[in-house]
Amino acid sequence: MLELAILGFLHERPLHGYELRKRVAALTGHVRPIADGTLYPAIKRMETAGRLTRETQQGAAAAPRHVLHLTPTGEQELLRRLREPDHLDISDENRWFTLLAFLRHLEEPQAQAAVLRRRLAFLEQPSSFFYEDGRPIRAEDVDDPFRQGLLTIARATSEAELHWLHATLTRLEGAPS
Amino acid sequence: MLELAILGFLHERPLHGYELRKRVAALTGHVRPIADGTLYPAIKRMETAGRLTRETQQGAAAAPRHVLHLTPTGEQELLRRLREPDHLDISDENRWFTLLAFLRHLEEPQAQAAVLRRRLAFLEQPSSFFYEDGRPIRAEDVDDPFRQGLLTIARATSEAELHWLHATLTRLEGAPS
DNA sequence: ACAAGGTATATCGGCTCCGAGGTATAACGG
DNA sequence: CCGTTATACCTCGGAGCCGATATACCTTGT
Incomplete structure (x- = not known):
């Protein structure tokens, strides 16, 4: 890192x-x-x-x-x-954000997009943090207010990143050449 | 941790x-x-x-x-x-979220609120990540799209947590006893 | 005249964590 | 009958990082 x-x-x-x-x-x-x-x-x-x-x-x-x-x-x-980021780079927030900070040094847009795709695949796999028995955990059903906060914050982060990833991928892949 | x-x-x-x-x-x-x-x-x-x-x-x-x-x-x-979380616990996301997950074990609402206040103070200090020369960095002014994403995602996370912190502190401190 | 703070590099011991490997038993499907 | 998966514990070497400590010069304020 x-x-x-x-x-x-x-x-x-x-x-x-x-x-x-x-x-x-x-x-x-x-x-x-x-x-x-x-x-x-x-x-x-x-x-x-x-x-x-x-x-x-x-x-x-x-x-x-x-x-x-x-x-x-x-x-x-x-x-x-x-x-070629490994699993650790992709799954650890600190490593991932550091990687993102320097991704512009990879000059081909396709190579950049490939890295973002891997991060996307990682974020999209249902995690035990957001899902239980295949269904998303609802914040209202969590009785501990602190764990509720944890869930809310994690969801906001995840959604912000997913939104950005989709937008950026469209831009990178939409305009090849 | x-x-x-x-x-x-x-x-x-x-x-x-x-x-x-x-x-x-x-x-x-x-x-x-x-x-x-x-x-x-x-x-x-x-x-x-x-x-x-x-x-x-x-x-x-x-x-x-x-x-x-x-x-x-x-x-x-x-x-x-x-x-008594130390600076490391408060500033490192992983440590902080772990702490939050178990904060309910601290039974007095005031003690819980005190910890949240410390996190709030930490989040509210202007960081070099969001500010430059005292003014907030505008995402549009960042030329690297990846750093732009970094800024956007970090802001979303920060805002989600600040929102939750304020709400929870009001609840914890608003109803003492 | 002197203290404080910034510039600049470096080492040491210690801690946490990871990855790879090892040892066993039990249950289940093919 | 056998391979796979799950349960359950453990050790070893090494990587990476931290905090403390050390050195030494320069600039700025008092």
Whole structure:
């Protein structure tokens, strides 16, 4: 999840760690920013794997910056992850939304649509959260008000996403070429 | 997060591991069920910590069941976690929704309302996801259609939850006693 | 003159969780 | 009679992340 974000941001332009941390934090919104103890090991990991190279820059800044560049291997890895999300990426909201944030890097509309179709298929399968014995659970029948809230909120989210997915798929697939 | 769910379910009635796994899976809906390699170590951990006791039961079942009972310490731990959620519990969607699912175990409406107030305060702080330079980001101004979708979906979720929070707080606080 | 806060990188121990594998028995359909 | 599915528990290695801690320089306000 973090690695995808790093690959995605570096695909836009080379960045140093500190800047990367700020962008990842902005991406996840109000959720707590990622810890240094998460980011720097991730950078090192990806550098070792040959997806990144670093260029040390003695600039005006307080400490020397290590500007990170995506290697061709790194770019391939980004595209692969976007193109072939696994079950985890699709089913975990955090991972999915991160993926969505960088889906534009997959340039062919058909490849984008294929990913959205997979998410759609996932969302459309009846889950034990919304259904019981094949019939949708009615909020009025849930006696615990907190679980009722849970159901209401989850339904609103799900519907918003389904609506957007259908609209976007129509646009992507409607105008091929 | 898993521990809270275990404490919550066992507060309702004693259960064995396998049954617990099914309930946790149902709680998280269509999201993949938790792995055995997560559940059983968690049980052992909580047993060692004195929050659970196990009663081995030679029943009709294929394998002997270890029925888990919540200890008084375990119950206190559950109530403490519900009453005093930390920043992580409030800001991480998964943790928050799990907490909400068991909030009814906190019996005083005022204590429930206090927790909802904290979530409300968290949701109401302007985040970099929805705002830029103090003004709300308009979906039409976002050029990437996928980020646009992200914004739309996140707004719908946020609004659904805020609406529910306000309604529920009015009910909980409006009728004290 | 000095404190506070932002810039910038890094390591360490610890925790939770996952995936893969292992062990058994019982029930049911072909 | 046998394979599959369900029940039921468990261990191991590893990934990923967090919180705390450390270092050190620069800018801005008081």
